[in-house]
Amino acid sequence: MRTEASPRAVLAARRQFFHDGRPEGPLVASLLPEPILRSWRRCAERGLDSAALPRLEPMTAQELREVAERHDKLRRLCRPEIESLYADAMQTGCVVVLTDASGLILDALGNADFAARAARVALRPGVEWGEGTTGTNAVGTAIVEGRPITVHGAEHYYDPHGILSCSAAPILDPFGQTVGALDLSGPAAVDHRHALGLVRLAVEQIEHRFFDEDFQGRRVLRFQSERELLGTAREGILVFEDDRLVAANRVGLGLVGADWSALGLRRAGELFGEMPRADGTAHLMHTLAGGSLFGRFDGVSSPMSRLTRPAGGPRPGAGPLLRPSDREAVSRAVRMVEADVPVLIRGETGTGKEMVAHEIHRLSERAAGPFVAVNCAAIPETLIESELFGYEDGAFTGARRHGHKGLLRQAEGGVLFLDEIGDMPLGLQSRLLRVLQEREVAPLGGGRPVHVDFALICATHRDLRALVEAGTFRSDLYFRIAHYTLELPALRDLEDRLETVRALWRRLVEDERLSLSERCEARLAAYRWPGNFRQLVGTLRALAALAEPHRPVEAELLPPELSEMATTRPPQLPVAGAMSDATLDVLTVEAMRRALEACGGNVSRAARQLGINRSTLYRRLFNA
Ligand SMILES: Nc1ncnc2c1ncn2[C@@H]1O[C@H](COP(=O)(O)OP(=O)(O)OP(=O)(O)O)[C@@H](O)[C@H]1O
Numbered sequence: 001m002r003t004e005a006s007p008r009a010v011l012a013a014r015r016q017f018f019h020d021g022r023p024e025g026p027l028v029a030s031l032l033p034e035p036i037l038r039s040w041r042r043c044a045e046r047g048l049d050s051a052a053l054p055r056l057e058p059m060t061a062q063e064l065r066e067v068a069e070r071h072d073k074l075r076r077l078c079r080p081e082i083e084s085l086y087a088d089a090m091q092t093g094c095v096v097v098l099t100d101a102s103g104l105i106l107d108a109l110g111n112a113d114f115a116a117r118a119a120r121v122a123l124r125p126g127v128e129w130g131e132g133t134t135g136t137n138a139v140g141t142a143i144v145e146g147r148p149i150t151v152h153g154a155e156h157y158y159d160p161h162g163i164l165s166c167s168a169a170p171i172l173d174p175f176g177q178t179v180g181a182l183d184l185s186g187p188a189a190v191d192h193r194h195a196l197g198l199v200r201l202a203v204e205q206i207e208h209r210f211f212d213e214d215f216q217g218r219r220v221l222r223f224q225s226e227r228e229l230l231g232t233a234r235e236g237i238l239v240f241e242d243d244r245l246v247a248a249n250r251v252g253l254g255l256v257g258a259d260w261s262a263l264g265l266r267r268a269g270e271l272f273g274e275m276p277r278a279d280g281t282a283h284l285m286h287t288l289a290g291g292s293l294f295g296r297f298d299g300v301s302s303p304m305s306r307l308t309r310p311a312g313g314p315r316p317g318a319g320p321l322l323r324p325s326d327r328e329a330v331s332r333a334v335r336m337v338e339a340d341v342p343v344l345i346r347g348e349t350g351t352g353k354e355m356v357a358h359e360i361h362r363l364s365e366r367a368a369g370p371f372v373a374v375n376c377a378a379i380p381e382t383l384i385e386s387e388l389f390g391y392e393d394g395a396f397t398g399a400r401r402h403g404h405k406g407l408l409r410q411a412e413g414g415v416l417f418l419d420e421i422g423d424m425p426l427g428l429q430s431r432l433l434r435v436l437q438e439r440e441v442a443p444l445g446g447g448r449p450v451h452v453d454f455a456l457i458c459a460t461h462r463d464l465r466a467l468v469e470a471g472t473f474r475s476d477l478y479f480r481i482a483h484y485t486l487e488l489p490a491l492r493d494l495e496d497r498l499e500t501v502r503a504l505w506r507r508l509v510e511d512e513r514l515s516l517s518e519r520c521e522a523r524l525a526a527y528r529w530p531g532n533f534r535q536l537v538g539t540l541r542a543l544a545a546l547a548e549p550h551r552p553v554e555a556e557l558l559p560p561e562l563s564e565m566a567t568t569r570p571p572q573l574p575v576a577g578a579m580s581d582a583t584l585d586v587l588t589v590e591a592m593r594r595a596l597e598a599c600g601g602n603v604s605r606a607a608r609q610l611g612i613n614r615s616t617l618y619r620r621l622f623n624a
Pocket residue numbers: 318319320321322347348349350351352353354355356419461533534535537
């Protein structure tokens with residue numbers, strides 16, 4: 001990843017960037033590796049002062065113990081690699097560092113002399129090395145960039161960190177979520193040229209180990225182009241359930257030319273000509289793209305125990321992209337949830353409210369409990385009460401004559417997510433308030449109140465305070481649920497839209513041979529995105545489906561409407577009634593989207609299925 005820059009060149013770039021106030025100066029762009037420059041820009045935009053000391057909030061020993069316990073599985077899975085890197089670190093005067101997904105150091109072991117010096121710049125357990133707080137550094141920047149990186153000496157954002165040379169790689173779980181980072185750090189004065197390679201290999205082993213633990217007895221395909229690599233950490237792994245791809249490692253996705261967005265969408269038959277027999281022995285197999293591989297299929301699917309993401313997090317490969325400031329807000333929200341304080345998420349449609357709620361749940365100590373999402377605007381008013389609070393046997397006749405536990409009780413031990421809370425009818429608001437105060441639910445039909453234990457996250461695109469003033473939302477409920485409000489900005493309000501477009505592309509498209517041209521990126525960044533992240537993600541997925549290796553997607557592929565729409569009002573959904581042209585249009589485009597999704601993003605196949613040609617499908621999806 002790192003293209004070498006001499007220490008002197010970095011110092012010159014540093015002078016120009018930080019001291020001469022010329023961050024766009026020619027030296028900066030020509031002398032610095034691109035990921036470092038991107039990171040400096042992000043830090044500068046956040047207002048971090050490179051000459052100051054980073055603001056640190058080390059944890060108490062008790063807090064650290066609790067965090068370590070929470071990450072017990074990650075630490076256990078990483079132990080063999082940490083031990084072998086430790087031996088190396090002792091000799092080369094380094095420390096091995098394991099962090100969680102936010103960059104919080106869980107373990108730091110190695111050479112005592114260097115560890116003591118490193119501790120002076122707070123490279124020690126209990127301190128967060130996320131890029132947002134600690135500036136450009138290998139751990140934080142690897143997590144933000146989603147790939148391994150070395151940050152050497154003066155490439156660090158903060159001056160005092162110039163004594164370090166660090167190489168880190170993010171650790172991804174089998175669903176493509178970053179769960180931590182592994183780092184090897186040593187003194188900048190010493191050459192650590194093998195550090196990045198060692199860390200990468202170690203992370204490959206760790207990611208491979210996830211599959212021994214979580215997927216016993218599942219339909220796991222292990223494959224490689226050479227038979228000898230089967231059984232090693234270099235083997236590709238894909239896990240199927242009901243024939244659908246549900247988990248993978250990076251090697252496996254790379255071998256079939258897919259990325260994390262394939263999880264949950266692609267079927268085995270769309271990847272391979274024929275699957276090998278599930279007899280645990282190696283067979284020759286062929287990808288649909290014409291490649292030959294050796295594969296071994298293990299295990300059988302058990303229909304009784306469905307595989308769900310551990311902790312019920314967001315759909316694989318589609319976890320939220322969080323800017324450093326959002327990440328901090330999410331960390332605070334996690335602490336709120338853990339302290340049983342309700343969290344309110346506010347943002348326009350498509351800004352990621354539900355994804356962020358999932359993320360808060362996933363990171364919280366309630367992760368092992370359920371995540372129950374209720375869209376208050378989607379359930380008919382006549383049903384919402386019984387759906388939420390449940391009902392006793394015999395409370396209703398007909399189909400609902402048998403009792404129902406209710407969604408509040410289904411969230412027991414986990415998180416209840418009330419989406420569009422602003423649409424909750426007033427009468428129900430009083431009942432909800434009572435439940436929150438008394439922590440008890442009384443089912444309809446006169447059942448005994450039952451104690452409930454759930455954390456509450458609410459979301460809305462409305463201005464709840466205005467609803468309170470208008471008398472349609474209870475003020476006491478508002479004050480109960482809005483102790484901590486997390487605002488998700490509209491995409492058009494982000495200053496770093498270009499960065500966001502690039503970062504999302506990197507997340508969605510694992511195949512590094514596919515890219516967007518600069519003009520295309522600029523057009524995407526300039527657009528207003530009335531549908532926010534949802535719309536941008538859909539657009540990038542469509543572009544990825546059209547992209548060809550080593551040929552950056554040109555802006556010409558974007559229809560002119562994309563930029564024209566930027567200055568117009570967002571299109572209004574048609575009102576119910578006669579089937580207007582606009583309604584037909586919406587339905588047509590929806591059918592196209594569904595077909596594209598069903599075909600795993602394969603535009604040609606979706607077009608064939610719909611009986612239209614590829615360019616029509618493409619044009620219509622973009623014009624939507
Ligand atoms: N931060 C993000 N990173 C990556 N993708 C995102 C992000 N936020 C949203 N998305 C994309 O947008 C889609 C919609 O997100 P989500 O349902 O969380 O939005 P929302 O704000 O709850 O929308 P609505 O108000 O319409 O329910 C997601 O499925 C995902 O593809």
